[in-house]
Amino acid sequence: MSKRKYITRSLGRIAGLALVMLWSSCTGDEPSLDMRPTSTGSRGQIVVCGGKGDVVAQTRYVGPDDGTSGPQIDGTCYADQLEIYPFFISEGFTTGWPGDDRYLYGPAGASSITVPSPVPLEIMGRNGVAEAQADIVKSSSYIYVYTTALAYTRADRTSFTTAIGNRTSSTLTINGSGSSYTTPELYYGVLHLRNEDGSWNSNADDGDEMYWHSLLNNETSASLEGRIFRVVSQVNLTVTDIPVDEVSRIELFADNYPLQITLNGTHGRFYPVSAVTEQAYTTAADSVRLDGIDITATDSRATLSAYLLPSEVGMHLWVEVFYKSGETRRFDLRPQSSHYLTGADAAVYHVGDNLKSGSDLYVYNGNGGEYCFYSYANVRINMSGRYDNIAVDTGESNIEIEVNPNFEDLHEFEIK
Incomplete structure (x- = not known):
């Protein structure tokens, strides 16, 4: 025109x-x-x-x-x-x-x-x-x-x-x-x-x-x-009731870690960037340590936190637990149900069809064994659960997920 x-x-x-x-x-x-x-x-x-x-x-x-x-x-x-x-x-x-x-x-x-x-x-x-x-x-x-x-x-x-x-x-x-x-x-x-x-x-x-x-x-x-x-998201995992006499350290990992965005685009109304849409601009199958914390004898609670570039390529998250015995074990984070951006919060973003569920947008897609997390600019994902509900060998983790568009809620831990 x-x-x-x-x-x-x-x-x-x-x-x-x-x-x-x-x-x-x-x-x-x-x-x-x-x-x-x-x-x-x-x-x-x-x-x-x-x-x-x-x-x-x-x-x-x-x-x-x-x-x-x-x-x-x-x-x-x-x-x-x-x-x-x-x-x-x-x-x-x-x-x-x-x-x-x-x-x-x-x-x-x-x-x-x-x-x-x-x-x-x-x-x-x-x-x-x-x-x-x-x-x-x-x-x-x-x-x-x-x-x-x-x-x-x-x-x-x-x-x-x-x-x-x-x-x-x-x-x-x-x-x-x-x-x-x-x-x-x-x-x-x-x-x-x-x-x-x-x-x-x-x-x-x-x-x-x-x-x-x-x-x-x-x-x-x-x-x-x-x-x-x-223009970044944040993911937090809070683990409670950690057996401090057994565990020395916990680390949070992800694959498909987003590496590059274009500083122009229509990812969202207030976010003029292009989110990652191709695996070539991620670490693909290579894992990235998002955060780690040493467990002390006086604190049975740990919060692991990381920022992420916006990405439409699904990430898998897991924790690695280091035991005082010298053993290290991996536990995948596979919540029992999917979680979404909804209503006006979802309407802010422009994403591909694979992230859509009707008018809602997947933040975590647990359907069909996907177990994928997606990153949106200015959206925070808070996950929390007891240690014995996270460090389990069963297929799904019993953890809670809270999706906070625009980081608008106060939390007991600071943004980091």
Whole structure:
């Protein structure tokens, strides 16, 4: 569909900076930020959240002051660093928008967009805060911009690699080898250039994600704003009543561990990534140790926890128990019934038919001997059970599963 351009007045220099804010809690209990214009200029805002909101297909950008459309959560965001990726193309007058695959990060040529990256984040309550600004040099009549951001904890940066180039094919890959991989907590989403004086026009047919302008002067700056959301899932296994006189250690394992996602796509309304859909982008049959804990004589309870990239390739989970006798045994986690995302929570995501059960989506599929777990951005799976219901030789484990879309519930253990 051809998208008409509208004539705009020249864009002057915007003095305001973006307030970059990582929200893992958008509840009323948190400190509020007054984002109204001040004497030193107005500020944009980037927020990192998770939660519910209304389901509107193809809408991935959420404004910084929109407290209802984006997910709302009460967990703690530990991200302390933000990378910003402005994808753009500059060219003369055309009658339509450039194709999605023509937007590049740092393309060769006289045009450029410079942003501070990475941006350190300060902590406010449960949230991270920073400022950022884009400096723009345009060599042709028009410049088209599509901007995203990735947030993480600085200490985790070596655990993954990004390949940022073309808007539609940039990737994030978990680093590691053998059974040793660790997926950190990651946030990713779409930003806007702050339209301070109305000189930027958006592509309304594409969810207001891409912006363009024409300038009389070819140099300007603009602040950035928007909210970005958690794009990993979390799995937790709590084992109680462990015989501490017999067991020295418990470890949680998975196969088909997801290794690479594309940082563009329609995995979910608030999650503009493509989930893993092919086994080639997992560890396949090779097992990965998700977590492990030594058992002490004074604590008969253990919680094993891990983040996972979103994946439509089913994973099998199991525990390995190390006994003081020197023996090690494997026990598969095969709950007795399937578990789902339902209703509005399921409608947020766009997945393949193999994950669908009517309008519900499998989180764990126990039908027909599948015993497969699936990973969705910003969904937490809590499993719990007594040791003697997990470390059993029978075909099924007597454990409870709780599915928490958007990590929205408080738990007795912290997010890790």
